[in-house]
Amino acid sequence: MNLPPPPGPAPKHHVLSVLVENRAGVLARVASLFARRGYNIFSLAVAPTQDERFSRLTVVVDVESAPLEQVVKQLNKLINVIKISELDPRDSVERELVLLTVRANAEQRQQVLSLVELFEGHVLDVSVDELTVTAEEHPSRLDDFEELLRPFGIVDIQRTGRVALPKLEPGGVGSNRH
């Protein structure tokens, strides 16, 4: 696919990568620091890392930078939080996955399929008048995917939330990891 590079997330969005202990209650601790201040968590993805004792959370929040700095410091105070970095979209790689059920009768099916193909997606399920498809892309590309399918009629959608890691330095190992 040959499209221009994806724009970053909206300026108010901040992406935090939070390494935490993989144990009960940790997610609630993290989430409640945002909730207490009335900040909305826009998206959230959690899974264990290569070391099963730890999980990585990718949190996208809608906050101005100054209050975010305070929240990050408060997050750092949580005993179960190991490390936090804010990921600048320009210095990180980001992906998201979507499952989407869209209306598509026999006539529309071809049009939907060509969009799925354009986004390097797959068909997971099919019925006479609906398709369930998946795509895995940069989050802003998934926004486009969703927009393009909307006219057909989206029946159901589940996105995973953004996951992100810092970009590698071409020159060396781990040099961009904070």
Add this chain to the structure above:
Amino acid sequence: MVTNGGSALIKALELEGVEVMFGLPGGAILPVYDPIIDSPIRHILVRHEQGAGHMAEGFAHATGRPGVAMVTSGPAATNIVTPLCDAYMDSVPMVVITGQVPTPAIGTDAFQECDTVGITRSVTKHNELVTRAEDIPLVIRQAFHIATTGRPGPVLVDIPKDIVDPANPRSALDWYWPTDAEVASSLPGYKPTTKGHAKKIRDAAELILSARRPIIYAGGGILKARAAEALRELAELTDISVVTTLMARGAFPDDHPLCLGMPGMHGNYTAVTAMQEADLLIALGSRFDDRVTGKVDAFAPEAKVIHVDIDPAELGKVRRPDVPIVGDCRLVIEELVTALRDLSGGDIAAAQPDRSTWRSTISGWQERYPLVYEQSAGDDLLKPQFVLEQLWERAPEDCIVASGVGQHQMWTSQYWRFNHPYTWVNSGGLGTMGFSVPAAIGAKVGRPDRMVWAVDGDGCFQMTAQELVTAATERIPVKVAILNNAYLGMVRQWQEMFYDERYSEVYLSPDLPDYVKWSEAMGCVALRVESPEEVGPAIDKANEIDDRPVVLEFRTDSNEKVFPMVPAGRSNSDIVVDPSQPQPGGAQ
């Protein structure tokens, strides 16, 4: 050695050096109360779980060691939420153990079940629900480690009944005691920074050596870091005056010529104004609380700020420091003194600019605006300030004083002369009415060698007075001075000044309850004091009693207000002094 969770828990407390704990049993925690009978730990049975929490806090304030409280599940856990929040706000090291319903019953709305870790998450430094008996020794060690290191605070450990009940096979464990290294490696996310950054310390020293109007703004962190001596050395070497916040009273001696006393909403004129006019604030373990800064945008407008705190989240939270230093106050001050010596070639005084004008400005303020009140003789009502002066004069130098929250608290902080660290036990951040009686009891348990006074309001007293039954039963001879002004005085003061004297729901009555009869019924010696001549003799009499609690009820003037005062939300430059003094510019 095979043991059970309940015995392991008590043994773990013993090994952590716990000598006394405060609590009250109930269904879910029953199995842990059984081994207490055979333990050397002294358990003090409270009359309300809030009392247990504040006693643990008072113990910690007075001794520097963590206070320990143990209560059952559900309503007992919710009763101790206020002390947890209080300890969290004031960075008090405390470990609270709560019972919980058996693991299989959790989440079923079982009898006396509540989500204790959920409820207390935001008012503890850390909390933990233990789900396996074999985790108990490690979790207890972690709790004490977390509560007492870094920025101290309360830690809660929630223990389901099945893992401590010897009748349940889930309570069996092989005893082990984790090493320090095991505790540290079990907490990969917890590494408090204690040593200050060398470059930043040098920057701070340079700022100090060039400041013309510097002030040391000492906070409760000085006491937590046991840095009172280091602070004194720094102040004396640099000849810089010190303000001590409500949480830091006693961290620097009030009688020291460099001490300016308490700043803030009810601070004295000189402390407030010296901060306001300073060109350098050296904030040591203080947190720019809104009660200190007044309107933040107008606070100390010309001051550069050096901010030292062990909690990185405090740096820049309210005021962006020019030199932020994360570290333990004692270590950083010591490093700072070394840096000052190095930079000045040994003679710190000679390396600093001439500050004689600043010094004479400060002493001018002190002369113009001392704290004032007028006690008339005869049958007039007592002035609370007079009572406090008398209490202080008649108490030994190292007497510990606790207070409730309200006008009486501010007068205590203003009129008591604190010359020793750890003699002031107070609820600053949360401002918890009812704190003083149980906190004084905890302090007396921790320091039986010291005289302990609680200065309480009539409103506060009615919130936790029942703990005097605990004190009488356990022979803890605390002394309580009730400043009975028949009002929720502090609220009345705001209604008088800011709500056109429309008094809404603040009247309490001087006679109901009858404080003397009530105190006597709780096993105390009690006296009512109504005239100025009676004050001294009554205090002397109370000071002589050492085998039971004493309560003195002082009938005080409800019209008396706390001054100076910076009205809430206003700039510290708008400080209002006592009406008998000329109002400084800016105030009405």
